[in-house]
Structures are given as C-alpha cells and as structure tokens.
Amino acid sequence: MIVEQIWTGNAYRNFNYLIVCEETGEALAIDPLDHRKCLATAKKNGWTITQILNTHEHGDHTGGNKPMIAATGAKLLAHRNAKNTIAGIDIGLDAGDVITVGRSVELLALDTPGHTMTHICLLSKTDEPALFCGDTLFNAGAGNCHNGGHPQAMYETFASQLAGLDDNTRIYPGHDYIGNNLEFTLNREPDNAAAKTLLTEVQHQDANNALVTTIAQEKEINTFFRLHSPSVIATLRKEFPDIGDQPDSETVFLKLRELRNSW
Ligand SMILES: [Zn+2]
Numbered sequence: 001m002i003v004e005q006i007w008t009g010n011a012y013r014n015f016n017y018l019i020v021c022e023e024t025g026e027a028l029a030i031d032p033l034d035h036r037k038c039l040a041t042a043k044k045n046g047w048t049i050t051q052i053l054n055t056h057e058h059g060d061h062t063g064g065n066k067p068m069i070a071a072t073g074a075k076l077l078a079h080r081n082a083k084n085t086i087a088g089i090d091i092g093l094d095a096g097d098v099i100t101v102g103r104s105v106e107l108l109a110l111d112t113p114g115h116t117m118t119h120i121c122l123l124s125k126t127d128e129p130a131l132f133c134g135d136t137l138f139n140a141g142a143g144n145c146h147n148g149g150h151p152q153a154m155y156e157t158f159a160s161q162l163a164g165l166d167d168n169t170r171i172y173p174g175h176d177y178i179g180n181n182l183e184f185t186l187n188r189e190p191d192n193a194a195a196k197t198l199l200t201e202v203q204h205q206d207a208n209n210a211l212v213t214t215i216a217q218e219k220e221i222n223t224f225f226r227l228h229s230p231s232v233i234a235t236l237r238k239e240f241p242d243i244g245d246q247p248d249s250e251t252v253f254l255k256l257r258e259l260r261n262s263w
C-alpha cells in the first residue's frame with residue numbers, strides 16, 4: 001500500500017490522499033478537493049484513480065467529486081446515510097464494510113459520528129495500520145461539532161473506537177492543524193513536555209512533508225486522549241469547579257471540546 005498525502009495549500013489547510021495498490025497502480029482518492037493536484041500526482045506516478053471516498057459531507061471534502069469523476073469515471077463511496085447530503089454516491093458504506101483497492105489493499109470502514117453524524121474513517125488492514133480520519137481525529141486534536149455533529153457522539157467515537165486502535169496506527173487527518181492543536185494541549189496541560197517538544201519541531205514544518213503521528217504519540221500529545229491526566233483535570237477545575245476532583249472521562253472530554261470552540 002502506498003499512501004500519498006497531498007497538501008492543498010488552501011485556506012482551510014486540507015489534506016487529500018491517494019491510497020494506491022503497488023501491484024496494479026489502482027488508487028482510491030480520499031476527499032480530493034484539489035482534484036487537479038490529485039490527478040497530476042496520479043498521472044506522474046502512473047496510477048489510475050478508480051474510487052473516491054468522502055469521509056463526510058462538508059464542501060471542503062466533497063468539492064472535488066464532480067471534476068474528479070468526470071476525469072476518471074471513479075466510483076463514489078461515502079456513509080450510507082449521506083445519500084441526501086452528498087450527490088451521486090455509488091456505494092453507501094456501513095461500519096465493517098471492506099473496500100478493496102487493486103489486488104493488495106483492503107480498507108475497513110469505521111462509522112465514526114461526532115464531527116457530523118455521517119462520517120466514515122478508513123483503517124487499512126496492513127501490518128502497520130493507517131487511519132484516514134477526515135475531520136474526526138486531527139493531529140493533537142478533535143474535530144468540532146457545530147456543523148451537523150454532536151459532542152457526545154464524538155466522545156463515544158474516541159472512547160469506543162479510536163482509543164482502542166493499535167499503538168502503531170499511523171494517523172492521516174483531513175486538515176493540517178497540528179500547530180494550533182498543540183498550543184491548545186499546552187494551554188490545557190502546560191507541563192506536557194512531549195507536546196512542548198513536538199510544537200517546536202512542527203511549528204515551521206513544510207506541510208508538503210508533514211509529520212505523521214501514531215496513536216501512541218497522540219495519546220501523549222492530544223488533550224482529547226488525556227482525559228485522566230491530573231494536570232488536565234486540575235486546569236479544567238479552575239474553569240469548571242463543579243466537576244470535582246474525579247470527573248468521568250466523558251465530562252472532561254465535553255468540557256475540553258467546549259473550551260476549544262472559543263479558544
Ligand atoms: Zn468537516
């Protein structure tokens with residue numbers, strides 16, 4: 001499996017992806033907003049885009065569908081319940097569906113509500129798993145919930161699906177927000193040495209060659225995975241004294257999400 005992360009360089013800081021079967025050169029494009037860049041990359045490498053996956057219905061993820069389908073005839077895949085919000089879906093996905101790319105790549109569909117209620121993440125079935133997580137999980141952060149999502153659903157997705165992924169799972173999000181997100185982590189947990197070190201490393205990184213984190217690393221630097229950290233809880237209590245000294249993890253997650261909205 002080849003993973004090509006494509007930096008769009010747009011104001012929304014979107015990442016697009018091509019997932020390629022090394023044996024056949026067939027490729028699946030994830031959220032190919034910058035269809036020109038995706039097509040040029042495929043052409044340069046001799047790859048054929050045969051499928052498009054939209055992680056969710058927002059325009060910065062679906063905006064490239066039309067020209068991409070016109071250029072390639074690719075099939076469009078998205079959450080089964082997104083039929084009314086994404087035009088022209090060929091294959092509606094449910095949790096547990098397996099998408100095949102060429103001969104050698106298999107991707108498992110995860111139903112991951114929260115950012116919106118029809119959001120799909122893809123998990124590669126490879127020795128070193130890769131997670132394509134759209135606007136659900138970002139490097140050092142979590143997606144917002146104010147355009148069709150629900151914070152409680154986002155918490156459930158983190159707790160019951162993402163937190164259980166293998167430590168070596170590589171994270172490929174829909175946007176480059178790592179700098180801001182690390183600053184939020186440090187705002188919430190000023191003594192997080194790993195976040196501090198990483199921030200100096202990525203502050204001036206070239207998004208064309210962005211750092212790829214793992215789940216293990218996210219659990220150190222992503223405040224939305226650090227719900228039991230005494231430092232996170234102590235900082236949170238200054239703003240929400242009534243949560244007590246042993247708040248449950250859902251309460252901590254929801255308060256963090258609320259603070260991130262206006263941070
Ligand atoms: Zn979105």
Ligand SMILES: [Zn+2]
Pocket residue numbers: 058060061135174175
């Ligand atoms: Zn987005």
